[in-house]
Amino acid sequence: MAERYFREIAVFGLGFVGLPLSLCFTLAGCRVIGVDVDAGLVEEINRGITHHQERYRGIPIQDILRRELARGSFTATTDPRKALAEVQDIVVTVGLPVVNGEPDAGLLAACLKSIAAGLKRGDLVLVRSTLVPGMMRRLVKPLLEESGLRAGEDFYLGYAPERIAEGRAFEEFVTMPVVVSGIDEESLAETAALLKVITRAELVPASSFEAAEVAKLIENISRDVNIAVVNELTAVTQALGINIFEVVRLANTHKRVKLLQPGPGVGGYCLPNAFYYLLPAARAAGVDLELMPAARRVNDAMPRRVADTVLRLLPVPPAQARVAVLGLAMKDFSSDSRQSPALKVVEHLQAAGVTVLAFDPAVPKQHPFQVDTFEKAVDGAHGAVILARQEGMPVEDPAVFARFLDPANPFVVDTKNVCGKCASAPVLINVVSL
Ligand SMILES: NC(=O)c1ccc[n+]([C@@H]2O[C@H](COP(=O)([O-])OP(=O)(O)OC[C@H]3O[C@@H](n4cnc5c(N)ncnc54)[C@H](O)[C@@H]3O)[C@@H](O)[C@H]2O)c1
Incomplete structure (x- = not known):
């Protein structure tokens, strides 16, 4: 039947x-x-x-x-x-x-x-x-x-x-x-x-349709702005030598504070686009938006800040350097690399002359710099940068990096605060401490 x-x-x-x-x-x-x-x-x-x-x-x-x-x-x-x-x-x-x-x-x-x-x-x-x-x-x-x-x-x-x-x-x-x-x-x-x-x-x-349309946009924009506030603060916490993730955790114990997590930028289809959907309506109404475009600029600047940090840590000139990029998705545990900040970090590193090998087990292979194992990305690299977390990507254990990276001044730039529970590891952890 x-x-x-x-x-x-x-x-x-x-x-x-x-x-x-x-x-x-x-x-x-x-x-x-x-x-x-x-x-x-x-x-x-x-x-x-x-x-x-x-x-x-x-x-x-x-x-x-x-x-x-x-x-x-x-x-x-x-x-x-x-x-x-x-x-x-x-x-x-x-x-x-x-x-x-x-x-x-x-x-x-x-x-x-x-x-x-x-x-x-x-x-x-x-x-x-x-x-x-x-x-x-x-x-x-x-x-x-x-x-x-x-x-x-x-x-x-x-x-x-x-x-x-x-x-x-x-x-x-x-x-x-x-x-x-x-x-x-x-x-x-x-x-x-x-x-x-x-x-x-x-x-x-x-x-009305319009109320629903604008409500959706401000849901996304408010998150973009919130992340920008924390991302901007990372420059200060880095200079102060404190960990932004701890600061966010502490501040969020206030009952009316809900800071989001910092990161290497804001990507994907939803959060960055929402501002550009609102903009035509603001323009038509003759309204100059100030805060929202500033937030976009802060978040858009993050990949360059991450890449600059990597470049500063290289023990050799960029043209002789190889860096492992771990995570290409626009956010943790996603297969979506559309408008991913990780791809922009790669672009900046490559533009400086660095050879990049990137691993992300969830993102289908579509770039020549992608490799299909963690080991291929990190083995012999001068340093690594963690940009998104994925199942099957062993970024938590500093000893793994220590085993694979080039032994002369290896480093890990960890934008996710996942690696570095072991302070005595022979790698630099959380150097960005984003
Ligand atoms: N991705 C998310 O998590 C998410 C969350 C909330 C809202 N949204 C919104 O939902 C919508 C879809 O997002 P998405 O991430 O699924 O996009 P997507 O790009 O993954 O999917 C859109 C699909 O539409 C198809 N398509 C294009 N033209 C078509 C046509 N004429 N007829 C039929 N199919 C066509 C494309 O080939 C594509 O497969 C967007 O407006 C997005 O802003 C997405």
Whole structure:
């Protein structure tokens, strides 16, 4: 007997949000057709392959994907029309890349046009992407209405910006409160009903698309600014010879203080981009932003500060030096190296003439300087710099570095405060003490 599904959903965009979101819906009893323009990605996913570092109750996403494919509850396609013909619920997770400081809505617009071409009366379109304020009303709605159908009359239109952190997607789809908005009350109710299929957390209604759009941006920007405050402080703590991680830990014992952790910069798709999404709305309103761009500058300057520290520690001229870079992901325990500060550190080191060998077991190999083992990166290097933590990367034990690094003045620049529990190790630990 054919399996009965709770709902039939098309998820547009099968990236860091779309793939785990699709599988979260299938785990809740829905059938999902994932749609992506990247034919290679679709083919890989349909073979059960993904590089994402997600787990649901300890089960790796790869196992979940293969099981749901085998069960027939999930499939991926490049054909939006075919998918749209089979579903009533459409979820959009296609985002806006930032190019030279400007958000580019081209991918999202193309996605919406492909949906408009197959939209049916009674469908729900739920957008989960992070947007420039005003886009739901001025871009999403008119593009979908090219279908000839009217939002709020012929189809439901909702916006619920996604809040998950990569690496915790399955857990946070269920436990993270969601801000929900709609073109009208019915759309908001339909959106909430779809989200309730997967979430047990509070659904927080917003009075407008715009309120939800701006709330999402300030969530990300506030974290960017918070990290910038701590990153800026690292220059002072370094000069004072104290450890910034200890300072943050001490300060956070105050009940109303919540400092985030410092690091080699702020990367990925979400945090750095949010400011550039807000900027057009601020410009249009004639508002000069001061604090937020300053925070961006502080965080953008971190990779150079890290690279300069490495260069100062080299026992030989940069052109004769080799440095091991450990961790290329934009944050700990992630496979995402988009806009990663680690890649910028590598760029600065290479520009100075240093030979770099980098290891990150989670980030798929895409750069000539990547090697496939920790040992290949560190063996004989003059020093190492730790930029992101990963499972299977033994950066905690200073003795490991001592064994592999060139014995003449070896050093470890540890931006994560993970190596260096052993003060007597013959390597310089936490020299950046970020
Ligand atoms: N990554 C996160 O942790 C996270 C968290 C919260 C919110 N967000 C937001 O969610 C959105 C998606 O982020 P992501 O990290 O999953 O991005 P992603 O780049 O990993 O995935 C987007 C996918 O959309 C596909 N795509 C592009 N054009 C398409 C089209 N016309 N039709 C179908 N698919 C198309 C791309 O090929 C890609 O696979 C963004 O707005 C982002 O800001 C991301």
